[in-house]
Amino acid sequence: MDTHVRPTHPVPLTHAAQLDRLAEISVRVGLNLAHGQELVITAPLDAAPLVRRITEHAYRAGATLVTTFYSDDESKLARFRFAPDDAFDVAAGWLADGTAQAFRGNAARLAITGENPSLLGGQDPDKVARANRANSRVNRPSLELITNFAINWNIVAYATPAWARTVFPNESEAVAVEKLWAAIFAASRTDGDDPVAAWAAHNATLATRGRSLNERNFSALHFRGPGTDLVVGLADGHLWAGGAEAAMNGIVCNPNIPTEEVFTTPHRARVDGFVRSTKPLSYQGTLIEDIMVRFEDGRIVEAHASRGENVLTRVLGTDEGASRLGEVALVPHSSPISQSGVLFQNTLFDENAASHLAVGQAYTKCLSNTEGQDAATLAARGANSSLIHIDWMIGSNEIDVDGITQSGDHQPVMRRGEWA
Amino acid sequence: MDTHVRPTHPVPLTHAAQLDRLAEISVRVGLNLAHGQELVITAPLDAAPLVRRITEHAYRAGATLVTTFYSDDESKLARFRFAPDDAFDVAAGWLADGTAQAFRGNAARLAITGENPSLLGGQDPDKVARANRANSRVNRPSLELITNFAINWNIVAYATPAWARTVFPNESEAVAVEKLWAAIFAASRTDGDDPVAAWAAHNATLATRGRSLNERNFSALHFRGPGTDLVVGLADGHLWAGGAEAAMNGIVCNPNIPTEEVFTTPHRARVDGFVRSTKPLSYQGTLIEDIMVRFEDGRIVEAHASRGENVLTRVLGTDEGASRLGEVALVPHSSPISQSGVLFQNTLFDENAASHLAVGQAYTKCLSNTEGQDAATLAARGANSSLIHIDWMIGSNEIDVDGITQSGDHQPVMRRGEWA
Ligand SMILES: [Zn+2]
Ligand SMILES: [Zn+2]
Ligand SMILES: [Zn+2]
Ligand SMILES: [Zn+2]
Numbered sequence: 146m147d148t149h150v151r152p153t154h155p156v157p158l159t160h161a162a163q164l165d166r167l168a169e170i171s172v173r174v175g176l177n178l179a180h181g182q183e184l185v186i187t188a189p190l191d192a193a194p195l196v197r198r199i200t201e202h203a204y205r206a207g208a209t210l211v212t213t214f215y216s217d218d219e220s221k222l223a224r225f226r227f228a229p230d231d232a233f234d235v236a237a238g239w240l241a242d243g244t245a246q247a248f249r250g251n252a253a254r255l256a257i258t259g260e261n262p263s264l265l266g267g268q269d270p271d272k273v274a275r276a277n278r279a280n281s282r283v284n285r286p287s288l289e290l291i292t293n294f295a296i297n298w299n300i301v302a303y304a305t306p307a308w309a310r311t312v313f314p315n316e317s318e319a320v321a322v323e324k325l326w327a328a329i330f331a332a333s334r335t336d337g338d339d340p341v342a343a344w345a346a347h348n349a350t351l352a353t354r355g356r357s358l359n360e361r362n363f364s365a366l367h368f369r370g371p372g373t374d375l376v377v378g379l380a381d382g383h384l385w386a387g388g389a390e391a392a393m394n395g396i397v398c399n400p401n402i403p404t405e406e407v408f409t410t411p412h413r414a415r416v417d418g419f420v421r422s423t424k425p426l427s428y429q430g431t432l433i434e435d436i437m438v439r440f441e442d443g444r445i446v447e448a449h450a451s452r453g454e455n456v457l458t459r460v461l462g463t464d465e466g467a468s469r470l471g472e473v474a475l476v477p478h479s480s481p482i483s484q485s486g487v488l489f490q491n492t493l494f495d496e497n498a499a500s501h502l503a504v505g506q507a508y509t510k511c512l513s514n515t516e517g518q519d520a521a522t523l524a525a526r527g528a529n530s531s532l533i534h535i536d537w538m539i540g541s542n543e544i545d546v547d548g549i550t551q552s553g554d555h556q557p558v559m560r561r562g563e564w565a
Numbered sequence: 566m567d568t569h570v571r572p573t574h575p576v577p578l579t580h581a582a583q584l585d586r587l588a589e590i591s592v593r594v595g596l597n598l599a600h601g602q603e604l605v606i607t608a609p610l611d612a613a614p615l616v617r618r619i620t621e622h623a624y625r626a627g628a629t630l631v632t633t634f635y636s637d638d639e640s641k642l643a644r645f646r647f648a649p650d651d652a653f654d655v656a657a658g659w660l661a662d663g664t665a666q667a668f669r670g671n672a673a674r675l676a677i678t679g680e681n682p683s684l685l686g687g688q689d690p691d692k693v694a695r696a697n698r699a700n701s702r703v704n705r706p707s708l709e710l711i712t713n714f715a716i717n718w719n720i721v722a723y724a725t726p727a728w729a730r731t732v733f734p735n736e737s738e739a740v741a742v743e744k745l746w747a748a749i750f751a752a753s754r755t756d757g758d759d760p761v762a763a764w765a766a767h768n769a770t771l772a773t774r775g776r777s778l779n780e781r782n783f784s785a786l787h788f789r790g791p792g793t794d795l796v797v798g799l800a801d802g803h804l805w806a807g808g809a810e811a812a813m814n815g816i817v818c819n820p821n822i823p824t825e826e827v828f829t830t831p832h833r834a835r836v837d838g839f840v841r842s843t844k845p846l847s848y849q850g851t852l853i854e855d856i857m858v859r860f861e862d863g864r865i866v867e868a869h870a871s872r873g874e875n876v877l878t879r880v881l882g883t884d885e886g887a888s889r890l891g892e893v894a895l896v897p898h899s900s901p902i903s904q905s906g907v908l909f910q911n912t913l914f915d916e917n918a919a920s921h922l923a924v925g926q927a928y929t930k931c932l933s934n935t936e937g938q939d940a941a942t943l944a945a946r947g948a949n950s951s952l953i954h955i956d957w958m959i960g961s962n963e964i965d966v967d968g969i970t971q972s973g974d975h976q977p978v979m980r981r982g983e984w985a
Contacts, residue, residue, distance in 0.1 A: 180649065181649075181651070183655065183657070190610070190613060190635070193610060193637065196637070196640065197637070197639050197640055197643070200640040200643050200644075201643045201646075201647055204643055204644055204646070204647035204648040204649075204652070205647045207648075207649050208648065208652070209648065209649070209651065209652035209655040210644070210648075210652060210655050210656070210657060211640065211643075211644070212657050212660060213635070213637070213640065214634065215610070215633070215635040217613065217616070217617070217633070219617050220616065220617055220620040220631065220633065223617070223620050223621045223624055223631075224620075224624055224630070224631070226621075226624070227621055227624035227625045228624040228627075228628065228629065228630075229600065229601075229624075229627050229629070231601070231629065232624070232628070232629035232630060235603065235629040235630050236630070237603070237630060237632050237667070238666075239663045239664070239666035239667040239670065239672075240632060240663050240667070242662075242663055242666065243659045243660050243662055243663025243664070243666075244659070244663070246658075246659035246662060246663075247657070247659040247660070250659065252659075
């Protein structure tokens with residue numbers, strides 16, 4: 146008998162064991178943290194139990210220092226309730242500068258998501274927009290280090306009570322939290338015999354898919370379905386990415402846990418037609434539903450929503466790049482997250498249930514041969530630039546996608562939401 | 566009947582009401598926060614309920630942004646247990662730089678104390694010392710802004726379970742926490758009819774005491790008692806401070822809640838004799854008991870302790886200024902904190918139970934006419950300079966203090982621990 150053999154039918158894992166596995170996946174797969182790296186974590190206060198498991202795994206992996214910034218919904222809300230009006234143009238630039246300095250010094254970055262999706266729903270949208278704009282402005286340098294993939298980074302989720310209540314409004318809090326955890330653990334692949342090996346296999350599948358799209362080197366994608374007829378031009382020398390990737394510091398990591406998408410950089414000036422969102426977008430506390438937009442020459446020239454239209458309009462007006470695309474991603478409708486039927490109201494999960502677009506900042510890593518190219522050159526190749534990057538879902542089992550080759554031929558890519 | 570009249574015999578306050586008063590005292594008296602200021606808070610995770618009350622009071626007072634850095638004992642301990650050896654010379658310089666930038670931008674600073682006094686007691690003292698040194702080094706710029714009183718700042722306490730268990734080891738955790746809260750609320754003067762007015766009266770008493778010492782302008786103080794015969798020279802042009810003071814940003818605040826001391830800057834080169842500590846010193850997790858040190862020409866030339874001597878020796882060796890005095894403070898033995906009989910194992914409280922000395926950095930605010938004077942001039946006047954500032958208690962009801970006038974006369978200042 147070999148003590149290293151794992152049982153074929155393991156006993157169901159306890160919550161504590163699953164949480165520890167999520168922490169291990171985050172550190173070993175998500176971040177692939179290297180000996181000697183610092184780690185900077187952001188997390189809701191409720192997520193302290195996961196932060197502690199991650200902190201231990203990080204130090205075991207050789208981290209020199211783990212610094213966690215906790216956020217607290219109640220304190221955040223107090224500002225909108227009680228602060229003077231001039232407060233909302235203020236942001237902690239000093240903290241953003243410090244964080245960017247950490248990343249430039251090769252600190253890894255981990256975000257634990259679990260915020261209440263509707264926290265700021267009842268607050269003055271003007272204050273919310275001003276606060277977001279002030280934050281985006283000061284965080285631009287560190288956001289660029291993330292979007293340019295200078296360092297290894299990861300996002301994982303924690304089932305906070307406020308989030309769970311929003312996702313399962315008809316359940317008691319305890320049941321809602323339990324259901325949300327079950328969905329998070331399943332989507333994050335914590336429950337198999339060997340979660341690290343399961344992630345390696347999943348990464349291999351996504352890599353194969355990306356390679357096939359790179360070989361075909363489409364000029365554009367054509368999305369068709371109810372309310373949607375959209376041609377999305379792809380950037381010159383675009384690259385498809387998905388699953389594990391090498392950051393510029395040489396570390397191969399999995400930025401999103403879970404992830405099901407392959408994605409690339411669209412051409413900021415070559416998007417035309419109209420498109421309808423297939424899932425609500427939860428944007429910093431506001432739910433935006435039934436987005437319908439029309440593009441001309443890459444720019445959104447018309448935007449509507451059945452709910453949250455004013456927030457949508459503000460977001461698109463953040464800057465010149467906020468009304469152009471920075472990402473296009475393909476996710477089959479059969480993805481486990483889509484099949485769970487849960488609307489998480491959290492981009493990390495919902496974007497992995499459906500093909501999607503993002504307005505705003507593009508990922509330079511999704512372009513070939515960028516070294517030494519300046520901003521103007523990248524823009525001419527099609528890479529968009531903005532303070533924001535916001536994903537919204539346009540995929541479903543009613544959407545067909547064609548690839549348009551450089552010579553103008555159409556090739557089926559997806560049919561009724563599945564790979565063709 | 567006037568609805569503004571407060572009842573003469575108020576009903577005992579609930580815990581929530583006392584906590585809210587502590588928050589109000591911290592914001593209105595401790596910080597005296599001004600409209601338009603940012604506020605930076607550090608706090609143990611357990612203190613979230615007080616952070617939330619303080620955050621609300623801060624925004625009501627006109628704060629633009631409250632940023633809280635939570636610390637977690639368990640995560641801190643994980644580093645000493647699991648991190649590689651080379652981790653302990655690393656500190657978050659990027660965060661220290663950011664914080665200093667916030668203070669230079671006139672952010673106010675609030676520290677909530679409540680850490681477990683013996684958290685690191687069982688850890689490798691070498692690692693603890695290296696980690697402290699690395700932290701002190703990067704935090705020097707922001708520490709200097711605090712010690713030079715560039716901005717309004719405040720420390721208050723929160724009765725965490727770990728701290729309460731250390732202070733009341735023979736009680737259940739619930740009883741220990743309740744007892745510690747009672748002691749904190751009493752010392753912080755939360756329970757009278759009008760706590761803000763009570764603080765104004767207390768500040769007036771301390772100001773009178775300081776003025777009297779300033780008028781007498783002693784050359785030195787002479788401490789005598791069991792194990793103690795020490796002459797502490799005072800810096801040229803020293804000023805006594807205590808209670809409310811004006812920060813250099815013009816805001817009059819109360820840095821310590823509670824406070825009972827009047828204090829000034831000793832002369833770094835004119836301290837001679839020997840002295841024994843009268844209370845244990847809890848230094849970043851280690852308890853140092855029965856300190857006995859001998860001074861020659863201002864420098865500690867011999868140091869012993871019945872417990873924690875190795876940590877004491879390391880601390881005194883941090884840098885050149887770490888073995889010289891930066892503060893001398895007088896506190897009557899009848900101070901409410903001393904009378905409570907509780908050994909808090911926390912400097913904020915224990916230093917207000919007894920007269921004390923601090924090794925390390927001096928307070929420039931305790932010197933007259935410093936404007937335009939460089940470091941060499943300040944040092945020649947007697948102001949000490951160091952990465953550290955650590956208070957340890959030398960007062961008791963067995964200690965007499967004389968003031969030595971500039972002409973060499975002795976005048977009684979304290980007898981058996983009380984003002985003479
Ligand atoms: Zn995406
Ligand atoms: Zn995206
Ligand atoms: Zn003192
Ligand atoms: Zn002191």
